[in-house]
Amino acid sequence: MSIQVYGFWRSIASFRVRVALRLKGLPFEEIPIDILSGEQFNPGYDAVNPEHVVPTFIHDGQSLFQSMAIIEYLDDIQSEPRLLPRDAKERAYARSLALMNIADAHPLVVPRVRNHLAKAFGADAKAIENWGKHWTTEGLATYERLLARRAPAPFALGTEPGLADICIAGQVVGAHFLKLELGAYPLVAGLAGHCFKMPEFATSHPFEQPGYKTAGAHH
Ligand SMILES: N[C@@H](CCC(=O)N[C@@H](CS)C(=O)NCC(=O)O)C(=O)O
Known part of the structure; x- marks a missing residue:
């Protein structure tokens, strides 16, 4: 499985996704988008994420947005260790x-x-x-x-x-x-x-x- 995350060192939403991936033990590549200098508005990144924010999570070519949706997806594709309880x-x-x-x-x-x-x-x-x-x-x-x-x-x-x-x-x-x-x-x-x-x-x-x-x- 191949996972890429468009993220940024300072981004708290990217932090949330990095932690979740590491708790799951899933390897990933982080592609930096400098949101302080405005790279999120570049046409190239608009094609990746129309909201112009990080993170964008790419799994086997499929893009996902929003850290919470991404974290719930990780629980769906790999159930252990669980990040959300079943109850x-x-x-x-x-x-x-x-x-x-x-x-x-x-x-x-x-x-x-x-x-x-x-x-x-x-x-x-x-x-x-x-x-x-x-x-x-x-x-x-x-x-x-x-x-x-x-x-x-x-x-x-x-x-x-x-x-x-x-x-x-x-x-x-x-x-x-x-x-x-x-x-x-x-x-x-x-x-x-x-x-x-x-x-x-x-x-x-x-x-x-x-x-x-x-x-x-x-x-
Ligand atoms: N609710 C989104 C937050 C996305 C977001 O606002 N990301 C910030 C960095 S933490 C961003 O890219 N900001 C760009 C900007 O404000 O222009 C998530 O949890 O993924």
């Missing part, structure tokens, strides 16, 4: 936790939103950074309140990491970009600590990608 209530809980990052918190801090704040509203770099800190902190606080209702053991749904943990770790990656302290979010920090002890998570972190280590380190 209906547990599956819904895993998706609920996942979407707080994927659908609610993360979309507010992507490049197209930050660029629009500057272009349409004249926001300067400091204002955009504060915007990012605000919504990233809101996401962390939401996860902390959720995890307080059902304690991680040590992962969100139990002893094995899955979709929910990938997304909570993604929220923490956002905090790393902005150098936010996690002291007020001990349950989130504890869960992320367990995740990043695992090579599948650690090697997928943006700061561990070749793109960060070369050109991207100043971003």
Whole structure:
């Protein structure tokens, strides 16, 4: 089976897919699309992904979009280790936790939103950074309140990491970009600590990608 992922070192959505592939033990090739310099809008990439975002996942020539759809597809083509539980209530809980990052918190801090704040509203770099800190902190606080209702053991749904943990770790990656302290979010920090002890998570972190280590380190 051949898997390619159009991604970017800094992309939290690409991080989610990298972790899922590594938890499944599936080899893949990552093709970088520099979303900070606007490569996502090149005609060549428009042909790959009409939404002009990463990741795009290609399996045996078939393109898939959206990290959550991709992660669910991975469970469908290779059932173990499972990233979503089989039990209906547990599956819904895993998706609920996942979407707080994927659908609610993360979309507010992507490049197209930050660029629009500057272009349409004249926001300067400091204002955009504060915007990012605000919504990233809101996401962390939401996860902390959720995890307080059902304690991680040590992962969100139990002893094995899955979709929910990938997304909570993604929220923490956002905090790393902005150098936010996690002291007020001990349950989130504890869960992320367990995740990043695992090579599948650690090697997928943006700061561990070749793109960060070369050109991207100043971003
Ligand atoms: N909901 C999508 C997120 C896609 C997305 O917004 N990706 C960001 C990077 S994390 C992107 O490519 N942004 C380009 C831009 O904002 O112009 C997913 O989970 O795959």
